[in-house]
Amino acid sequence: MSRFTHISLLILLILCVACTEQTSNPEKDNTQQQKQEQPVEVGQPVHIDPVKTGTISSYLISSGTIESNKTVEIFPKVSGYVTEVLCKEGEFVKKGQPLVKLDPREWEIVVLQARMDITELKQQQKQEKLNIETLRKKIQQAQLNISELEEQMKQVKLDQTKTKKDLDRGKESYQQNIISEGDLENNRYNYQKSLLAENSLTVQIKRSKVAKEEAELELTKANSAIQNIQVSIRKAEKVTLRDALLKLSYATITAPFSGVLIEQAVTEGQLIGTSAKIFTLVDLKKLILVLNIPERELTLLKEKQKVILRSENFPDMVAEGRVESISPVVNNQTGTVAVKVAVRPDKSILRPGIFVQASIVLQHKTSVVVIPRAPILYDNNRSFVYVVNDENKAQKKFVELGIREGDQVEVLSGVEQDEKLIVSGHHIVEDKQLVEIIEREENLESN
Known part of the structure; x- marks a missing residue:
């Protein structure tokens, strides 16, 4: 028998066996066909973050220019010729230190x-x-x-x-x-x-x-x-x-308090009178900031409130102050109230004349539930978020929100610590929809 004949017989045998199996198991064939026809449910990919507790504050934002609480222009009390100028502009002087001497004869x-x-x-x-x-x-x-x-x-x-x-x-x-x-x-x-x-x-x-x-x-x-x-x-x-x-x-003119001399306007040999300014002296240890706050915010303010100060020109600078006084009078032209802030100075940066943004701390809370603002959605003016439950399904939860700070929001009720908050994909999921938690790239890289 030729090789071709053997191959033909082998193929024929295989076909016969196959036909026999199909004829002998018709139910099994139907089950497999049904399984292939049914669609497989696939979870909606989402990213999650665990709900955490933290610290959050609410602020009233304003701005103003740093000033010295003590700034004086120094004038001589008697007339005369200047015999000595003992200090120079920009120099720090102590209270009582001689600045200028006049002819005493x-x-x-x-x-x-x-x-x-x-x-x-x-x-x-x-x-x-x-x-x-x-x-x-x-x-x-x-x-x-x-x-x-x-x-x-x-x-x-x-x-x-x-x-x-x-x-x-x-x-x-x-x-x-x-x-x-x-x-x-x-x-x-x-x-x-x-x-x-x-x-x-x-x-x-x-x-x-x-x-x-x-x-x-x-x-x-x-x-x-x-x-x-x-x-x-x-x-x-x-x-x-x-x-x-x-x-x-008076022939020896002295510093009335400790501070830094600015705007020197006197030279040796000059004849000066009592109306001639010789120096301006500022106290850099007692800086203030006067903020003009709208009168509608007046009920939120009280003395000794903490104030955070920042400057666009000095992004690494963060200084602090306290509300020292609140004017009892409202400016009828601007509708604002003058709020005086006592500044705790940063020795290397803060100076009179620096423009700063002031954040008055109205509330400060610790160990409260805090979530990002981005995952929060709204249904008829009611706030809600999606979390992933134990069945890997999205669960819609209405939340009561508290104070806001930047992109963070306090949650008063609705979600608890360690719940799986959907932070990405929340716009396209629905309540009780199966989801698939996708790890973020940064998490994969860290693993």
């Missing part, structure tokens, strides 16, 4: 003259004190003399009374020839002598009293003079000299 002369005047007044005061002491002694002596003379007058009065009685008795005795004419004349002489003594003492007492009164008047004048001198000394010491010393001290 004019005020040194005034101080010297004031001191000489005071010395002269004190010498006059000393002389008046000596004069007062002399007058007091004079008054005391006059009073002593008056007292002695008055005592003598008492004795003279007694003698006068006695001699008058002796004279009267002598006259009677003479008429009766009891005494002689010589005895009568002797009695008359004694009486006349007492009268003369009385007159002399009266004159002396009067003169002593006049001397005392004159001394007392001089003492009054001396006391008044010394009081005037004391007033002049006090005025010279507390007004003239102090004013001269103060103006002499």
